Amino acid sequence: MEQWLVGIDLGGTTTKMAFITEDxxxxxxxxxxxxxxxxGERIVAHIARSLDETLARLGGTKEQLLAIGIGAPxxxxxxxxxxxxxxxxxxxxxxxxxQLEEETGLPVAVDNDANIAxxxxxxxxxGGGARHLLFVTLGTGVGxxxxxxxxxxxxxxxxxxxxxxxxxxxxxxxPCNCGKTGCLETIASATGIxxxxxxxxxxxERPSALRGGDVTAKxxxxxxxxxxxxxxxxxxxxxxxxxxxxANAANVTNPEKIVIGGGVSKAGALLxxxxxxHFRRYAFPRVAAGAEIVLATLGNDAGVxxxxxxxxxxxxx
Ligand SMILES: [Zn+2]
Numbered sequence: 001m002e003q004w005l006v007g008i009d010l011g012g013t014t015t016k017m018a019f020i021t022e023d024x025x026x027x028x029x030x031x032x033x034x035x036x037x038x039x040g041e042r043i044v045a046h047i048a049r050s051l052d053e054t055l056a057r058l059g060g061t062k063e064q065l066l067a068i069g070i071g072a073p074x075x076x077x078x079x080x081x082x083x084x085x086x087x088x089x090x091x092x093x094x095x096x097x098x099q100l101e102e103e104t105g106l107p108v109a110v111d112n113d114a115n116i117a118x119x120x121x122x123x124x125x126x127g128g129g130a131r132h133l134l135f136v137t138l139g140t141g142v143g144x145x146x147x148x149x150x151x152x153x154x155x156x157x158x159x160x161x162x163x164x165x166x167x168x169x170x171x172x173x174x175p176c177n178c179g180k181t182g183c184l185e186t187i188a189s190a191t192g193i194x195x196x197x198x199x200x201x202x203x204x205e206r207p208s209a210l211r212g213g214d215v216t217a218k219x220x221x222x223x224x225x226x227x228x229x230x231x232x233x234x235x236x237x238x239x240x241x242x243x244x245x246x247a248n249a250a251n252v253t254n255p256e257k258i259v260i261g262g263g264v265s266k267a268g269a270l271l272x273x274x275x276x277x278h279f280r281r282y283a284f285p286r287v288a289a290g291a292e293i294v295l296a297t298l299g300n301d302a303g304v305x306x307x308x309x310x311x312x313x314x315x316x317x
Pocket of ligand 1 (some may be wrong): 165176178179
């Protein structure tokens, strides 16, 4: 009987789940909507029921499951697997590890969602097993995960590796969802890119393919690829700050791989080339020489695969 790890990526709208072999191969994956009603009180029971139902449908038994690794959208206390706060789920000081263990009877490891995505990319994705890795995900926000010596840096409050909230504009920067101003997230997220493009469009009458259309991060990169001068300026500004942030973060841990994921990373080579050029300018030369900047390869599977890695390390497999 093949034994499986369970990887779960708990998000504010959907929960991705997968049965995964000890070698990191996805056997079966599926997703369910996340029921955030009544402060998310049914989320864990819902996950446990979906696990049982899916297992039954596949003709499997509970004895086949080894352990669960779950990523949640908020900072996590390492020892207890308690979620300090997850605004999207309505949870505050929620004992996720204990609740999910009670509901499923399986050992559970909990981590932050960006951290498990980083672990997934390290194990089976663009990280190629690198023991020193930075992961940054550029989506609606900017998430980060730092792996040093093969382990996630969680820090004293579960807030380690928050590359998205490095202050890039010391004074007068745009407001961030975290309460500060000038965070990397206000610049290099899809939202930040749209804001910067809007400012540049409003500041002059210069012609641009972006005028009159729906300005999205994708539209900015698409226009830049055709040589649109204004769009290229936006890309240049965004990647300069991103390269600077990654250089400063890399100077702390001297990573082998810097993995860029999230929706914005679909811009591909243009993004990587611009970021890498700025990174090399700002990083300590020995750090720059040791680091390779690459695109994430696991897409939406990074979280469940990283969850499985966490589950595997929990049981010492
Ligand atoms: Zn912030």
